[in-house]
Amino acid sequence: MSTHNNIFHFGEGHLTAGIAMAISEGSIQGKLSESTRKKVRDSSAIVANIVEKGDPVYGINTGFGPLCTTKISKSETKILQSNILQSHSVGVGAPIQSDIAKLMMILKVQSLAKGYSGIAETTLDRILWHIDHDAIPVVPSQGSVGASGDLAPLSHLFLPLIGLGKVVYKGKTMTTTALFKETGLGALDLGPKEGLALINGTQFIAAHAVKVIEKMHACLSHADIIGAMMIEGLQGSVKPFFSELHQLRPFKGNIHVANRIRFFLEDSEIMENHIECDRVQDPYSLRCMPQVHGASRNAWLHLKELLEIELNSVTDNPIIIDEDLTISGGSFHGQPLAMAIDYACLAASEIGNIADRRIYLSLEGISEGVPKLLMKDTGINSGYMILQYTTAALASENKGLCFPASADSIPTSLGQEDHVSMGSISGRKALQVLDNVAKIQAIELLTAAQAFEFRKPLKSGVILDEVHKAVRKKVTFAEKDRVFADDIEKGIALIEDRTILRIVQKVMKKHTLASDSPFEAEFEVY
Template sequence: MKSDKKTFSLGQDLLTAGIALEIARNNRRCTVSEESRQSVIKSRQTVADIVEMGEPVYGINTGFGPLCTTRISKEETRILQMNILQSHSVGVGSPIQTETAKLMLILKAHSLAKGFSGISEITLDRILWHIENDAIPLVPSQGSVGASGDLAPLSHLFLPLIGLGKVNYQGREMETAELFEITGLKPLELGPKEGLALINGTQFIAAHATQVLEKLHHCLAQADIVGAMMIEGLQGSIKPFYSELHTLRPFKGNVHVAARINALLKGSEIMEDHIDCERVQDPYSLRCIPQVHGASRNAWLHLKELLEIELNAVTDNPVIIDQDLTISGGSFHGQPLAMALDYACLAASEIGNISDRRIYLALEGNSPGVPKLLMEDTGINSGYMILQYTSAALASENKSLCFPASADSIPTSLGQEDHVSMGSISGRKALQVLENVEKILAVELLTASQAFEFRKPLKSGVLLDEVHKKVRKHVAFADKDRVFATDIEAALTLIRDKAIIQTVEEARSKEGLSLKTPYSKEFEVY
């Protein structure tokens, strides 16, 4: 039966973060075109010719790292490649997410299929089998310094090719030996250069960056929506979001966020109700949303730009240009993504930081009609007081995680690799920060919805009214204390499931409204 899924041609088509995620989630197939196969075959033959000629080429007939001057005989070149997978499998810590490991397989297959790595068709096809059959290797989260490639995690990723390591298959973890028993597969015998081609590259960093790009995008979109709800709840001014202001300082992120907030507040009775009030200006956490959220959007754009280059790059070493030119360079060095991920980590943290400030602002009781601690009967009730403790703790934790991993370097390989990127740590930290930001946004969603309630019978615009209704289906208005951890969990589920984004999209489509801005296309993941 013919599949109706779109097909991506590895080694040939342009890979984006969105496409990589579609493949990882089985929403798109990947294959290798005949053109790419011919490039792979040609590169493989070049390696075979180098072995026959006996001229020293790093990693083909020499040792690795500080052993680069140690010659390896023609007969031992295959043993060398088997040994490198085993000796470099030194990862520690909990396994990374199965999706992250699958992304690593996809990104590595795309790079190898370009035909500059000396890999064999058989090896490439086995990697494709693992992708297509969701037989995903277990990869420890720690052990990469982000240069010479993500050596340790990639070694674990490809141990199953030679019958070693563990995999997730059909819903459970198993030794590769058991996988072979179930499927009838046999271990591969790697040829010269193949082991090194497999483990040299930035796929651990890039896979994490792919997930960071998507998760940060969702957090940014929801921060705009929840922030707009808080503006309504606290009767902030709409003027700071006028295009007339932002054309005078037209950062893409700022313009985009301001236009979105303006559209979210459109048609609001709450805004109209206080249009002639005596307050001159709002606190920064409300009126500077375009500047703060916008700066984080700009950081997101930077990561997207660099990641798309990396996803389509050849990052192993040496690179086989042709029989006369092999280059032992440094394209495995993770610095370009390491620095961008550290920037994105800071950008994510700041979204949580300003969200916590809005939560605090909502509790002060300085907005007319909104009681202190967001509850009328306080004293016997503490109201929403302690929820802000949680957001403060999370915001502080994020700040401690913002020290840039790429600012550090510890020499490895007896000094041969004397500057490394630590980009693997950058990627892991960024995801950790984003998980905390989701929790902070969940708390703000609760407090904004509570403040929103005190504006009744006035209505907001249709988009935010629908969001408030969505929240109230899962979390009731609080007129007395209760176990608020349950509320936070419900709100967090809405955030993580992107239910808030979906609610806005459905309402927007139904009402024929638009959230498009001049930069909407650029701010898409897919």
């Protein structure tokens, strides 16, 4: 097990996105075991021996990047490490969210605690202090090319170790000097290789990927629930979700989505009411949810699998294997995650794209009993017409953000680093797309609830009825025009605070999901 009694042992336990989030939120505490501390001390001792011997080893007693052939004297090896943090702190743009910066520290400790980086035990303890006391460094969002490590953001992240930079502490942004005055801490004197170990690595990319995994999980869960409610409102067919169909094309995500939607529609009076209707098939946005939502589920699962490998890897350079072997390689290169995040970004965008299509469909007035624009008295009222303008704008914006950052590479470091991943951009864009999709889903929730209302007094299954009640507690049925922006804000809050997901989980605990899918657990845990 990775955790015991809410303790996670860095360098030993298996870190997942969910555990990293729990450490960040404080529900699990990360610690170093004595065996891990010994490995760290042993690795640090090897670096000290390399300095004593004087044989050139990259980043320990040589310069960095194109300066790798420049020999550094024994007396200057410590100055080199302080200098690298300062010279590489070149980030620009708005700071990243503090929770992502905190995740960066958590992920960095996990990598360094493996004992292959030459980091000092005291340095790890100071990073743990920052995590435990929520003294979170201010990290600019732009400036990393995602290879040779996330150099600029990681440099900013660890400036406070040497008394520089800024932190967010007790709700205030302050200089590290002010933090030291308040806490009694002082600047660390970094040893050989420590600065390089701190800033080499993929923790900016990986921390964004952790947030992508978490947000996309909620996005995918909302998509199935709201999509099922839209099927009810527009009286779509349940047949496209039959397991007999999906066993003939058994993609994991497709099977999972079909099971969920079929379960949400169980025991629905609305479904029973039109079981003998003469409509042959529904438009794709209703009928193909298992294929579209399912494909995005598969992309999420792919990213999750790759991210777990990354979270439990050593990603700095050079790697200290033992007294006789140090390897200067490229494990800091962000390509493995960059490409997967770009894939997930596209997958998230498609969830918003198909949701916009269902919103448009709900406004057309082609489903018997549901008026055009989801309002009976139109003409003087525009109904829900313009809400779809907003989702169209958001869906279009997302399409522009889907260009894969990993498709680009600009040489840096005077050609020494001649291929880079741009994975930092991949992570930032994916989170932007997911934020936009949450807004689209909020609007689909409102339109689905409005369509759902026209099916009364018929009832849906217990889950969707409870979801509809939750929406109506915040947003009333619209009989005439009003400032719909207010409704949208309430809808966004229902999505972002996970109210809908909590309701569904609560109801599902009282029921057994009769699933023929062996993949349920893969999609429910991260």
